[in-house]
Amino acid sequence: MIPILEADQMRAADQHTIEHEPITSIDLRERAARACVGWLVEHEQQLLGGVQVPCYQVFCGPGNNGGDGLAIARMLHIAGRTVRVYVVGDGTGSPDHKVNLQRLPTGLPMMNLSAGHGFEDLLQGYEPGRILIDALFGTGLNKPLHGSAKALVERMNTSRSPIISVDLPSGLSADGVIADAPGTVRATHTLTFQCPKPAFFYSECADHVGDPVVLSLGMDVGFLRGLDSDLQLIESADVRALVPHRGRFDHKGRHGHALLIGGSQSMMGAAVLAVNAALRSGTGLVTAHVPGCGVQIIQGSAPEAICIADENHVDISSLPDLKAYSGIGVGPGLGLNSGGMLKLLIQEARVPLVLDADALNTLSENRTWLAFLKEGTMLTPHPKEFDRLFGQHNTSRERIVRACEEARKRGLVIVLKGAYTAVCAPSGKVYFNPTGDPGMAKGGSGDVLTGLLTGLLARGIGPVSAGILGTFIHGRAGELAAERIGREGMTAMDIVRLLPDAWREITS
Secondary structure, three states, X not given: OEEOOOHHHHHHHHHHHHHHOOOOHHHHHHHHHHHHHHHHHHHHHHHHOOOOOOEEEEEEOOOHHHHHHHHHHHHHHHOOOEEEEEEOOOOOOOHHHHHHHHOOOOOOOEEEOOOOOOOOOOOOOOOOOEEEEEEOOHHHOOOOOOHHHHHHHHHHHOOOOOEEXXXXXXXXXXXXXXXXXXXXXXXXXXXXXXXXXHHHHOHHHHHHHOEEEEEOOOOXXXXXXXXXXXXXXXXXXXXXXXXXXXXXXXXXHHHOEEEEEOOOOOOHHHHHHHHHHHHXXXXXXXXXXXXXXXXXXXXXXXXXXXXXXXXXXXOOOOOOOHHHOOEEEEOOOOOOOOHHHHHHHHHHOOOOEEEOOHHHHHHHHOHHHHHHOOOOOEEOOOHHHHHHXXXXXXXXXXXXXXXXXXXXXXOOEEEEOOOOOEEEOOOOOEEEOOOOOHHHOOOOHHHHHHHHHHHHHHOOOOHHHHHHHHHHHHHHHHHHHHHHOOOOOOOHHHHHHOHHHHHHHHHO
């Protein structure tokens, strides 16, 4: 796992590096600037969209972030690039800022914007080849920008030039709070150091962060992991370790029996997707419990599945014995007329449950049932479903905080779906999934995840581990679909079809 660090944790990591490497603070800043310049030189033509002569305009604040910007400007100048430096502040910079200010070559143009002067012609109109470097405030800011700094940011945002933010877009806090959107830099790329910031994983920050890039500074990885952040980014090695061993003499009975309950007259497709995903989860057996109108559909589209019909899904009397199943998923395409069945299932099931789609909608209309969910129950809401369950939230960060509270209080695993799907564990930990593609933002993708998670639970994988493994494989299959078919033309069934390829990558 890669720790996702808050600003104070990253400062502790900096201090540890300074004390134990050992290295001076200014030399650590040099290392950061060198990493940024290496990335800029490698990507500058990509940023400009063609062969152009780049002109860097570097905007530096009074703190260490501004000091990084000054060092970047110096190194770009030495590398032969055209560079202009603009310093914002009252002249009382941090020690590292002052050192880097003194190190600027005499031939490097610099303008002081401390009193708001020099704005008259600054960033007026489009300038071909211009790349803006935002090194104004970074993670040290804890209040909205104002005055000349805010005016500068607003001009940067309307400049039509690529904006590269150093460490964090100015005006945005590391934890994802946007105090004033117009006064927050809208970067095309954010170059941060060693570990990602929480803000990178929240949808409302996306237009400000742009594409995040994490640059290594060679810090002590053991110390970083030892900071024990509650926010973690899943790595492929973590996922590989969760795949169950499949022995030579194994048979289907050793890999579990998944039950999928879903489908209705107009939404059998959701059940088809979930059942087919469960069949590709590695579980030994899959049973589909569907209305009578869906039997032929399931048997024709998923011949490997056992199919049980229940005319209305009002009760579960047609199920032979819930003890026959080691994991149960309910909700895809179910409709809202199965509340009695869901209530009975919550009361009677003794195996892990995955509740999705209309099961969550029914639960939101009967919120007292939350108290009766067994520990380890998995809820897989998208943001609107989450808000229907737990109340209105204005930001992704608020939802993550609330999901952690509910998971801890009730012993649930809440898989909050999004660009970085978050697996919120009863321990209070949040595991962000890095895989996935915008082409997955289509109906049915969530049904695929439900089927996959149900199959993994049925195999005996714990709910948190199943969430980590399932979201990663689901997202990777979506990436493969986008690569091979294209974002626009891919469908949820393409994700199902490419699950085996995702499995093969992880287990090879």
